[in-house]
Amino acid sequence: MKKNKIIDTNEEFFYHEFKNGLKLYMVPNTNEKNFYITFSTKFGSLNTEFKKNNESNYTKVPNGIAHYLEHLKFYTKNGSAFEYFYKLGASVNAFTSYDVTCYEVFSSTYFKENLNYLLDYVQTPYFTKELVSNERGIIKEEINMYKNNPNTELTYAAYRNIFINDKRKNLISGMEEDIKKITLEDIETCYNTFYNPKNMFIIITGNFNPYEAVAIIEENQLRKEFIDVQFQNKKIIEPSKVKEKYKEINMNVETNKVSVSYKIAKKYFKKLNLKDIELYNYIDLLFNILFGVTSDIQDKLITSTVIQNGININKTETNEYFVISLTTDTDYPETFINMVREVLSNIKIKEEELERKKKVFKSNYILHFDDIESVNNNIQDNILHYGTVIDNYLTICEKMNLTKLNEIIKLLKNKNESILIIKPQETE
Numbered sequence: 001m002k003k004n005k006i007i008d009t010n011e012e013f014f015y016h017e018f019k020n021g022l023k024l025y026m027v028p029n030t031n032e033k034n035f036y037i038t039f040s041t042k043f044g045s046l047n048t049e050f051k052k053n054n055e056s057n058y059t060k061v062p063n064g065i066a067h068y069l070e071h072l073k074f075y076t077k078n079g080s081a082f083e084y085f086y087k088l089g090a091s092v093n094a095f096t097s098y099d100v101t102c103y104e105v106f107s108s109t110y111f112k113e114n115l116n117y118l119l120d121y122v123q124t125p126y127f128t129k130e131l132v133s134n135e136r137g138i139i140k141e142e143i144n145m146y147k148n149n150p151n152t153e154l155t156y157a158a159y160r161n162i163f164i165n166d167k168r169k170n171l172i173s174g175m176e177e178d179i180k181k182i183t184l185e186d187i188e189t190c191y192n193t194f195y196n197p198k199n200m201f202i203i204i205t206g207n208f209n210p211y212e213a214v215a216i217i218e219e220n221q222l223r224k225e226f227i228d229v230q231f232q233n234k235k236i237i238e239p240s241k242v243k244e245k246y247k248e249i250n251m252n253v254e255t256n257k258v259s260v261s262y263k264i265a266k267k268y269f270k271k272l273n274l275k276d277i278e279l280y281n282y283i284d285l286l287f288n289i290l291f292g293v294t295s296d297i298q299d300k301l302i303t304s305t306v307i308q309n310g311i312n313i314n315k316t317e318t319n320e321y322f323v324i325s326l327t328t329d330t331d332y333p334e335t336f337i338n339m340v341r342e343v344l345s346n347i348k349i350k351e352e353e354l355e356r357k358k359k360v361f362k363s364n365y366i367l368h369f370d371d372i373e374s375v376n377n378n379i380q381d382n383i384l385h386y387g388t389v390i391d392n393y394l395t396i397c398e399k400m401n402l403t404k405l406n407e408i409i410k411l412l413k414n415k416n417e418s419i420l421i422i423k424p425q426e427t428e
Contacts (some may be wrong), residue, residue: 001015001214018221020221025204028207028209035204039119044099045171046167046236047233074094143173144176145175150253150257153249157420158421162243165236166318198229240414242261242416242417258419262418263416266412280317283322283324285358288357298311305329349406349409366409
């Protein structure tokens with residue numbers, strides 16, 4: 001087991017890789033009474049075309065299958081996994097995103113029992129045709145809930161406008177026509193491919209003993225046998241342009257919901273010789289200065305009642321792009337859109353603004369160690385986006401400078417804009 005310090009903090013970070021390829025990341029916090037364990041596989045809604053063990057052809061499975069499998073995984077031969085955790089007084093849940101399925105346990109007691117059972121129920125396949133069939137109705141209700149939620153639709157409709165080939169344009173749960181196609185064979189194929197220790201990782205944060213955690217997992221994994229599976233996801237080529245530059249849809253809302261999104265290709269910034277995490281920090285910092293809670297435009301728009309509840313800044317990172325979406329509720333969508341455009345066409349950042357925002361970023365980073373769920377989520381994001389844990393975040397922040405930021409601002413001219421407006425339904 002490797003033990004390191006998170007640079008410029010007092011936090012200890014532990015890493016261990018087991019013989020079967022399973023990876024373990026740990027940040028203990030003895031000031032907390034609880035522990036938070038996540039067990040994840042790098043299998044999300046994007047992974048629907050893949051080939052394994054040197055196969056010549058790609059296997060294609062229906063959209064939404066990672067989410068479907070997540071639902072089924074809570075069923076065991078001895079009943080629901082929820083029942084076992086409930087008896088231990090633990091909180092258990094799971095979620096599926098674009099690139100990961102994560103099973104989580106939150107508790108303050110029975111660390112060994114919780115960790116062991118989390119590993120056992122996730123790593124023990126139990127699927128039947130009856131279970132697959134019965135779960136379809138539950139997931140159908142979930143899909144309808146997403147489709148009828150204006151805030152969810154604001155995100156996904158914006159992505160449908162932005163992305164041409166990238167599967168982020170699809171609901172993570174899939175649509176009803178997708179889940180109708182999912183079979184027991186599809187579920188077993190995906191489980192056997194992606195739920196392999198080499199494709200999985202555990203993150204533990206909070207109050208626990210890292211040496212005990214390693215021992216528990218080591219003993220647990222030695223009791224099991226796994227077939228080594230090599231696989232390759234099909235690479236999707238995403239063009240720089242957006243699919244739709246402007247779109248309006250009608251839903252049951254009282255006020256217009258507006259999304260102004262920008263698709264920013266990383267390739268335009270290559271000459272700056274920045275790592276992805278460094279470039280992301282600059283982009284994040286810039287949009288926070290321009291549109292964050294302390295920005296001039298947000299103050300002006302709220303004071304003038306053009307917008308109602310501020311501007312939300314949503315950021316998505318892919319291998320090739322950053323997507324920044326500025327969303328708000330407003331009775332004056334065109335005014336909001338034009339003011340966003342005006343800000344982005346006349347960007348001038350002062351040194352003191354940059355330094356102030358850097359201090360906020362660094363302060364938030366230090367404070368986030370008090371929240372064991374936030375630490376866990378941050379590690380997961382690091383692993384999925386950068387393949388490792390970023391342990392020098394404060395150093396990266398400190399090195400940010402106005403010269404480099406201005407170079408990035410000049411290159412932002414290559415961004416592609418997409419507008420989405422959700423309007424109230426017309427009354428008869």
